[in-house]
């Protein structure tokens with residue numbers, strides 16, 4: 023028998039919920055009354071920077087989306103304090119803006135001349151300015167060097183996005199070996215070979231920060247991973263040390279302690295950089311609301327994933343190279359700090375070591391490096407396929423008399439992939455055991 027709640031108890035519940043909801047609503051409204059005092063627009067790198075001057079701290083995250091050639095900016099909890107915002111035709115902006123007030127807050131519509139990517143952050147008072155919300159709009163064509171679609175994959179699920187980042191480039195040669203070998207050249211070559219392998223892996227999509235000899239700022243590399251929703255970001259470098267004997271590979275991942283500080287330091291260093299629009303922000307205090315909350319929410323998961331991937335990578339490299347550090351190292355490199363993007367930095371070898379410089383000069387060795395890194399990337403995603411991806415695992419219950427080879431054959435996998443996905447280095451599974459079957463899009 024299904025017992026229905028009595029009418030009075032349902033009503034009590036309803037009233038309690040209504041009261042609670044009302045209370046929340048009140049708090050929200052009280053906290054939400056920030057006023058827009060001014061909107062300033064200026065050039066920022068290849069794009070534009072919009073600074074919203076507010077009379078108090080922003081308490082909600084802005085919602086930004088582009089609809090056709092118009093950028094919609096919803097600013098919850100901000101009230102109209104301006105008659106009409108003046109938005110000039112500048113960079114990707116067509117000029118002009120439409121501003122409306124809704125129950126949720128202010129909605130700004132900016133007509134665009136071209137597609138943009140964006141980032142926003144908030145700043146506390148400083149240098150004579152009040153609280154600010156800063157919105158940077160960058161033309162998409164400016165930084166994304168390559169973004170190739172992967173093969174169509176049998177079965178549902180999105181492609182796994184791998185972002186490759188060959189270090190340095192252009193005017194920045196990176197480390198230079200005794201024979202004149204430049205880090206930027208060898209890491210680009212390794213990166214291009216690895217890119218080719220990723221491209222030919224079903225169910226993977228490649229994004230690359232550079233595929234030619236050109237300089238890409240660190241922040242742009244990091245943002246690329248973010249914007250492309252990379253499942254893994256791999257920065258490729260070659261190490262250098264004054265002591266020539268030092269050799270071997272190192273794999274770096276962002277550390278947990280580094281991450282929280284990184285958020286603050288990253289913002290302090292880069293977004294506080296001399297910028298006339300922001301005024302003197304050296305003394306300004308960052309509003310932690312938008313920045314650190316968002317970063318901390320997502321970064322733990324990303325770091326765990328990065329650590330796992332880096333671990334697979336270092337084991338792979340151990341097969342071809344001496345290891346400078348046998349364990350994954352943790353640090354705060356800018357390129358590793360994208361929230362929500364599992365990121366690692368691979369120092370392939372020491373270009374400052376004469377023997378290793380010689381090896382790095384050898385195209386065959388660079389091929390081996392690329393193949394090893396590709397194997398590690400594949401092994402990582404077989405073990406831990408991102409949710410909803412084309413490689414997401416399915417389940418298979420092992421029946422009596424069935425062996426791993428039979429299951430692997432049935433799903434078109436190698437036994438090794440099946441063993442890897444199930445942490446079964448040897449032996450057979452037990453009847454009734456649930457096996458993870460990675461779907462690798464083949």
Ligand SMILES: [Zn+2]
Pocket residue numbers: 189190196197205259260
């Ligand atoms: Zn480097």
